[in-house]
Amino acid sequence: MNQADHPVKDSIKSILSLCLILTVLSQASPVKAQITPDNTLSSEASQLNQNLIINGALGDKIDGGATRGSNLFH
Numbered sequence: 001m002n003q004a005d006h007p008v009k010d011s012i013k014s015i016l017s018l019c020l021i022l023t024v025l026s027q028a029s030p031v032k033a034q035i036t037p038d039n040t041l042s043s044e045a046s047q048l049n050q051n052l053i054i055n056g057a058l059g060d061k062i063d064g065g066a067t068r069g070s071n072l073f074h
Helices: 007-026
Strands: 047-054 057-063 066-068 071-073
Touching: none
Parallel strands: none
Antiparallel strands: 047 057, 066 071
């Protein structure tokens, strides 16, 4: 028999493969980004306010930045 004779078996293999991939991805560690200023924005540079309470949680707030068209650069 060829694979065309077993569509249910192929579907089960696909579902199990997807479950395995999702399990592996869910175990990945979260990533934290850090801001590294490079002084290319001069007077339009962003201001980083660290360790503020934002919506009831501790976080960092970035103010300022340079607008070019519809883009905001920090």
